[in-house]
Amino acid sequence: MGARVFIDGAAGTTGLEIAERLESRDDFSVIILPDELRKDDSARADALNAADFAILCLPDDAARASVDMLRDDSTRVIDASTAHRVAEGWTYGFPEIVGAENVRNARLVSNPGCYPTGFISLVAPLVRAGLIPADWPYGCHAVSGYSGGGKAMIARYEGEEPAPAFLGYALHGGHKHLPEMAAHAGLVRPPLFSPAVVPTFRGMIVEVALPASAFLGSTPDDLRDALASFYESSAIVTVKPEMAEMTEITLAGDTQPWDGLDIHVFGGKQGEQARLVAVLDNLGKGASGAALQNLNVMAGLPGATGLRLDR
Numbered sequence: 001m002g003a004r005v006f007i008d009g010a011a012g013t014t015g016l017e018i019a020e021r022l023e024s025r026d027d028f029s030v031i032i033l034p035d036e037l038r039k040d041d042s043a044r045a046d047a048l049n050a051a052d053f054a055i056l057c058l059p060d061d062a063a064r065a066s067v068d069m070l071r072d073d074s075t076r077v078i079d080a081s082t083a084h085r086v087a088e089g090w091t092y093g094f095p096e097i098v099g100a101e102n103v104r105n106a107r108l109v110s111n112p113g114c115y116p117t118g119f120i121s122l123v124a125p126l127v128r129a130g131l132i133p134a135d136w137p138y139g140c141h142a143v144s145g146y147s148g149g150g151k152a153m154i155a156r157y158e159g160e161e162p163a164p165a166f167l168g169y170a171l172h173g174g175h176k177h178l179p180e181m182a183a184h185a186g187l188v189r190p191p192l193f194s195p196a197v198v199p200t201f202r203g204m205i206v207e208v209a210l211p212a213s214a215f216l217g218s219t220p221d222d223l224r225d226a227l228a229s230f231y232e233s234s235a236i237v238t239v240k241p242e243m244a245e246m247t248e249i250t251l252a253g254d255t256q257p258w259d260g261l262d263i264h265v266f267g268g269k270q271g272e273q274a275r276l277v278a279v280l281d282n283l284g285k286g287a288s289g290a291a292l293q294n295l296n297v298m299a300g301l302p303g304a305t306g307l308r309l310d311r
């Protein structure tokens with residue numbers, strides 16, 4: 001029997017996928033409450049405290065309640081919700097950005113948000129390298145598959161009523177991901193964020209478009225080179241070489257999880273702009289894939305065992 005992993009919220013979109021993916025693993029034994037007990041606080045408290053690892057796949061308030069139910073420090077937690085992503089005492093579970101060693105040694109790990117995973121992957125290394133400023137008024141445009149909205153949005157897109165082909169939201173600001181986007185990208189303020197949902201189940205494209213004045217005299221090639229060197233040792237994040245002939249970027253519309261994250265840097269002909277683009281699966285590196293990566297790292301397993309990186 002391997003380490004015991006309790007999935008709290010295993011009936012939801014993220015929890016279900018983590019449970020399915022852990023099923024084939026013999027290095028972990030999975031604890032899932034039966035349907036009639038999955039919202040029973042006493043059963044949840046017992047399962048949480050009996051586990052070596054608890055993965056919280058719950059709305060924010062329920063995730064906070066789960067953490068409050070822990071009686072001692074013996075359960076290590078991966079929280080997939082937004083509740084603890086900028087909270088003191090929690091390690092942000094983005095090993096490529098915060099360092100795998102920090103995740104390995106952490107007891108409380110917050111799994112990054114899907115959009116922030118794309119945004120931070122593009123911006124954090126360049127801010128750290130001093131190639132773009134921490135105080136620029138960044139913008140971030142992104143599209144997500146509808147599974148990003150959990151069960152409610154899946155029901156909307158798969159229900160009787162026709163769903164929109166493009167659904168822009170967060171029109172008045174205040175998206176729940178803004179604090180972690182600023183904090184973990186190393187920015188003084190969050191980006192102007194314009195997310196949208198498109199009618200595919202999973203997949204995500206996150207873009208940060210920059211005028212040349214934002215990259216302080218470097219070129220788009222310099223930005224790409226810096227990102228390539230930052231992610232050189234990552235099996236998960238791939239910085240694509242310049243592809244001048246590439247004129248379109250598309251969502252694959254995959255049905256299976258894909259845990260990779262591809263980064264593109266497109267430059268203007270005279271270097272007058274750079275479009276930094278991250279392509280990922282909102283349910284892969286944006287959710288369950290990241291949770292499994294964090295679980296592997298925390299359990300001291302080599303690399304990113306069990307992650308599907310090809311598309």
Ligand SMILES: NC(=O)C1=CN([C@@H]2O[C@H](COP(=O)(O)OP(=O)(O)OC[C@H]3O[C@@H](n4cnc5c(N)ncnc54)[C@H](OP(=O)(O)O)[C@@H]3O)[C@@H](O)[C@H]2O)C=CC1
Nearest residue numbers: 009011012013014039057058062080081147148150151287
């Ligand atoms: N979908 C995505 O792309 C991503 C989601 N996340 C995060 O993961 C978390 C879960 O999201 P997601 O899977 O999409 O959401 P879902 O709505 O699909 O699932 C949430 C699950 O939690 C259950 N639940 C709600 N309250 C309680 C409670 N008090 N006790 C026990 N179970 C409870 C729900 O039960 P019921 O079925 O009865 O409603 C549901 O099964 C959220 O915090 C979300 O922000 C993170 C990354 C990406």
Ligand SMILES: CC(=O)N[C@@H](CCC(=O)OP(=O)(O)O)C(=O)O
Nearest residue numbers: 082112113114115144148149197
């Ligand atoms: C399409 C959609 O609604 N996406 C969600 C984000 C996905 C999600 O649930 O957020 P986490 O990654 O923080 O879990 C939203 O914009 O609120």
